[in-house]
Amino acid sequence: MAKEDLRLLDFWVSPFCMRVKIALAEKGLAFDSQEEDLLGGKSELLLKSNPIYQKVPVLLDSGKPIVESSNIVYYIDEKFANTKNTLLPSCAYGRSRARFWADFIDKKIYEAGMAIWRSKGEELEIAKKDFIDILKKLEGALGDKDYFGGDNFGYVDVIAISMTSWFHAYEKFGRFKVEKECPKFDAWTKRCLKRESVAGVFPDPKKVYEFVVMLRKMHAVE
Amino acid sequence: MAKEDLRLLDFWVSPFCMRVKIALAEKGLAFDSQEEDLLGGKSELLLKSNPIYQKVPVLLDSGKPIVESSNIVYYIDEKFANTKNTLLPSCAYGRSRARFWADFIDKKIYEAGMAIWRSKGEELEIAKKDFIDILKKLEGALGDKDYFGGDNFGYVDVIAISMTSWFHAYEKFGRFKVEKECPKFDAWTKRCLKRESVAGVFPDPKKVYEFVVMLRKMHAVE
Numbered sequence: 001m002a003k004e005d006l007r008l009l010d011f012w013v014s015p016f017c018m019r020v021k022i023a024l025a026e027k028g029l030a031f032d033s034q035e036e037d038l039l040g041g042k043s044e045l046l047l048k049s050n051p052i053y054q055k056v057p058v059l060l061d062s063g064k065p066i067v068e069s070s071n072i073v074y075y076i077d078e079k080f081a082n083t084k085n086t087l088l089p090s091c092a093y094g095r096s097r098a099r100f101w102a103d104f105i106d107k108k109i110y111e112a113g114m115a116i117w118r119s120k121g122e123e124l125e126i127a128k129k130d131f132i133d134i135l136k137k138l139e140g141a142l143g144d145k146d147y148f149g150g151d152n153f154g155y156v157d158v159i160a161i162s163m164t165s166w167f168h169a170y171e172k173f174g175r176f177k178v179e180k181e182c183p184k185f186d187a188w189t190k191r192c193l194k195r196e197s198v199a200g201v202f203p204d205p206k207k208v209y210e211f212v213v214m215l216r217k218m219h220a221v222e
Numbered sequence: 223m224a225k226e227d228l229r230l231l232d233f234w235v236s237p238f239c240m241r242v243k244i245a246l247a248e249k250g251l252a253f254d255s256q257e258e259d260l261l262g263g264k265s266e267l268l269l270k271s272n273p274i275y276q277k278v279p280v281l282l283d284s285g286k287p288i289v290e291s292s293n294i295v296y297y298i299d300e301k302f303a304n305t306k307n308t309l310l311p312s313c314a315y316g317r318s319r320a321r322f323w324a325d326f327i328d329k330k331i332y333e334a335g336m337a338i339w340r341s342k343g344e345e346l347e348i349a350k351k352d353f354i355d356i357l358k359k360l361e362g363a364l365g366d367k368d369y370f371g372g373d374n375f376g377y378v379d380v381i382a383i384s385m386t387s388w389f390h391a392y393e394k395f396g397r398f399k400v401e402k403e404c405p406k407f408d409a410w411t412k413r414c415l416k417r418e419s420v421a422g423v424f425p426d427p428k429k430v431y432e433f434v435v436m437l438r439k440m441h442a443v444e
Contacts, residue, residue, distance in 0.1 A: 078317065093301070
């Protein structure tokens with residue numbers, strides 16, 4: 001592992017923190033993780049490092065904060081360009097496509113998933129349909145390729161795969177199966193999960209489910 | 223002007239299209255503009271080039287579509303790196319800060335402005351306060367620098383200055399003055415407007431105001 005002064009303000013179940021950990025693993029970069037107590041109280045360092053959003057993840061590179069997960073992954077790939085594995089495409093057009101899909105995922109997936117676990121009855125049916133529509137668009141972008149960028153695991157894969165760590169919970173609350181609705185997307189998920197960088201940071205789906213059950217209680221959905 | 227095959231699917235009053243035009247002017251790149259009839263009906267080319275959002279701007283570079291305005295400006299800077307004026311900082315950390323603030327502007331300004339022209343009474347007062355709070359955060363990022371990136375007009379300036387083309391309308395509907403609320407931000411606006419790349423694409427503020435009056439009527443605010 002390369003010697004760098006990298007510190008991650010982290011939260012075990014956050015798919016956004018997972019992205020950063022996957023990118024660091026892909027790059028072979030060691031880092032210190034500081035687990036935040038998001039329900040109890042955020043650290044002073046978090047509030048100071050991300051005054052605008054006050055959210056994890058924050059990556060501190062020799063003390064300098066980088067915030068917003070897609071942005072952090074982009075930074076890691078650019079800053080540590082000499083390490084193994086390049087995440088972003090080499091041409092400007094390929095990078096513009098990668099940024100587009102990362103932004104699409106950022107705008108859509110988490111909110112659509114939240115709409116599933118926060119709703120019941122007819123509202124849940126609409127939320128489920130919306131969620132599957134979004135996945136089908138992503139599946140369209142994947143096409144028949146192994147990964148979003150082509151033959152190699154790259155930027156969009158890092159951004160998207162982390163979100164699937166909550167899919168088991170969405171499937172349980174929404175009573176649907178991604179495998180059935182979007183078989184190519186599901187095959188891609190399984191392909192990514194074979195990578196050490198991904199499997200190594202994925203929490204147990206049952207623990208994620210229990211966490212979402214707690215969130216539902218906090219939001220009085222039960 | 224350099225010879226490139228660049229075509230912009232455009233709309234005269236869109237601050238997002240303005241960004242692309244400013245970036246192309248900064249780079250000294252000639253392009254063809256195709257004005258879209260957004261109220262009457264979008265062109266087949268627009269629907270085909272941006273199937274996900276079906277929105278302007280779209281930049282076609284030798285026929286290949288690039289979409290989402292911040293992404294297009296980023297692409298222009300990377301693709302035409304050999305032309306005059308570099309918009310993005312040269313270091314990975316500087317670029318991560320530029321992406322962060324561009325994203326902040328994208329997430330906040332247009333919606334906060336829309337909340338002003340779409341509301342009345344107490345709701346309008348809340349919208350105005352939110353809008354000014356956002357501008358103050360941006361003003362904080364600007365600090366005492368001439369431009370967001372430092373001494374030179376750059377990426378975040380392109381992203382932000384285009385949004386100010388609607389500020390006259392927001393000020394009229396909200397009955398406030400940016401000059402009074404955020405004097406440093408206002409001074410930055412005036413500084414940017416001295417640039418040919420910016421002044422050349424800015425529509426007449428009165429015409430923007432009339433356009434917003436029409437939008438208000440369409441949304442039955444009057």
